[in-house]
Amino acid sequence: MPVPYKIGRTKMGEKFLAEKSQRLISLDVFRGITIAGMILVNNPGSWGPGLRYAPLEHANWNGWTPTDLIFPFFLFIVGVAMTFSFDKRIAMGQSRLRLFEHVLRRTFIIFLLGLILTGFPRWRLIFPFIGFIVGLGFLFADEPPLSFGKTVQEQVKKIIAWILLVGSIIYFIVDFNYFQTSTPLIRIPGVLQRIALCYLFTAIIIFFAKVRGRIIWTVALIVIYWLIMKLFSAPLDYRPEIAHPEGMLNDWIDAKIFGAHVYGERPDPEGLLSTIPAIATTLLGVLCGNWLNSSRENRDKLLGLFFMGNVLLFIGICMHQGFPINKKNWSSSYVVFTAGMALQFLGMCFYLIDIKSIKKWSYSFLVFGVNPIFLFFASGIVARMMARIKIPLEGCQYSFIELIYKNLAASVGIISPLDIQNSINSKEWIFRNIFMSWLSPINASLLFAITYIFIWLLIMIPMYKKKLFIKI
Numbered sequence: 001m002p003v004p005y006k007i008g009r010t011k012m013g014e015k016f017l018a019e020k021s022q023r024l025i026s027l028d029v030f031r032g033i034t035i036a037g038m039i040l041v042n043n044p045g046s047w048g049p050g051l052r053y054a055p056l057e058h059a060n061w062n063g064w065t066p067t068d069l070i071f072p073f074f075l076f077i078v079g080v081a082m083t084f085s086f087d088k089r090i091a092m093g094q095s096r097l098r099l100f101e102h103v104l105r106r107t108f109i110i111f112l113l114g115l116i117l118t119g120f121p122r123w124r125l126i127f128p129f130i131g132f133i134v135g136l137g138f139l140f141a142d143e144p145p146l147s148f149g150k151t152v153q154e155q156v157k158k159i160i161a162w163i164l165l166v167g168s169i170i171y172f173i174v175d176f177n178y179f180q181t182s183t184p185l186i187r188i189p190g191v192l193q194r195i196a197l198c199y200l201f202t203a204i205i206i207f208f209a210k211v212r213g214r215i216i217w218t219v220a221l222i223v224i225y226w227l228i229m230k231l232f233s234a235p236l237d238y239r240p241e242i243a244h245p246e247g248m249l250n251d252w253i254d255a256k257i258f259g260a261h262v263y264g265e266r267p268d269p270e271g272l273l274s275t276i277p278a279i280a281t282t283l284l285g286v287l288c289g290n291w292l293n294s295s296r297e298n299r300d301k302l303l304g305l306f307f308m309g310n311v312l313l314f315i316g317i318c319m320h321q322g323f324p325i326n327k328k329n330w331s332s333s334y335v336v337f338t339a340g341m342a343l344q345f346l347g348m349c350f351y352l353i354d355i356k357s358i359k360k361w362s363y364s365f366l367v368f369g370v371n372p373i374f375l376f377f378a379s380g381i382v383a384r385m386m387a388r389i390k391i392p393l394e395g396c397q398y399s400f401i402e403l404i405y406k407n408l409a410a411s412v413g414i415i416s417p418l419d420i421q422n423s424i425n426s427k428e429w430i431f432r433n434i435f436m437s438w439l440s441p442i443n444a445s446l447l448f449a450i451t452y453i454f455i456w457l458l459i460m461i462p463m464y465k466k467k468l469f470i471k472i
Helices: 025-042 067-091 096-119 123-139 152-174 176-181 191-208 211-231 245-258 275-292 298-319 332-355 360-369 372-388 400-411 426-435 441-465
Strands: 006-008 390-392 423-425 469-471
Touching (some): 025 067, 025 441, 067 096, 067 332, 096 191, 123 152, 191 372, 332 360, 360 372, 372 426, 390 400, 426 441
16 A cells, blocks of 8 residues: 655665765754754643743743744755755656655645644544545555556556545535534644645745745845835734734734634744745755755865854844844744854754764764654654543542543544543653652653653664655
């Protein structure tokens, strides 16, 4: 059965046409550091007040913390990797049409994975999304994807693909009322959804613009977003309960398009309008990839990374005076400043790994960096499962097994959501009994997150050793 991703194994006999296309290990390590940071900040032992160190929280509004660097770093890395991947495929003879078909496939899958992550484990909600992804797997099992197939086996796969794709769309339309009324409402914007959109629009720009054009597009997106935020505002009659009025325009657009399907804390940090500057972040990564993928000496590449990193940091700080650095609005100054930081971090990895060959410290991050989307998605699913599984306390009317069954039944709509007295979820039970029993609450919360990262490292190491790379 075809799947919507490929499990790749290294082929020693295949060489790319030019030495410059060889995999950039420092980029994988930088990606791994970023993914580890995502897991760390997304999985504290408790979200209660005072139970997280300040650097592991987002800035309340203007300004930044280390946590605010993680998402733009990942988008920047996506841009760098796109340059290497696209150049390699084109050099190996793949047409731009075939390449764009795969871009669309990957965009749909990443976006739908984001919706599945948000809706899990309400299977009635996420069933059409899963069906659509499987349908794409069958459709792209044989090239070209939109053909009728040459053999009977290929034709059967194409038929199954279209049945799944069309059936999933029809199912979603027929059950749309449940999508609109289920509690809590499924959030449409999200981290994976923004990655998908940035990947798609950046790919289109790469296809139609050379380096100079990419620079123009990057500057234009940064300036246009700044002008939009400064010159336009939400209608006067739009007065939602929003903590920061500076985000009103973003929130108004999201409310018009997504309705209530947005993040609880408004404005939505992954909203639609602020995706414009996020594309610029990805394009800055593309420009960095153009530099690293050139024929220059590694020493010159390194100097360029640090020089431009410092230039962008300086420009970003200057821009902060007119349009403050702000992650939730993804302000133009935030784009430039975080790109400068990303260049510094990548430069350090590039120096230590690709120039000095000091690699032992980076092994764990390399393991994370070669399977990033899978790791982010799987760690999020497991965290949600832990929050759903109930542990009975003294006086609870249900046993542990009964609680699991009732929660699963509630998640698929068989019974109403449960409000079970004298029980806690498994994550809270582990946090209280294993970590808080001997640590202060804030340190227990931090160690829980670190332990969660370590557990995933133990899972990912065997995959890496067997060269199992799950490519969306």
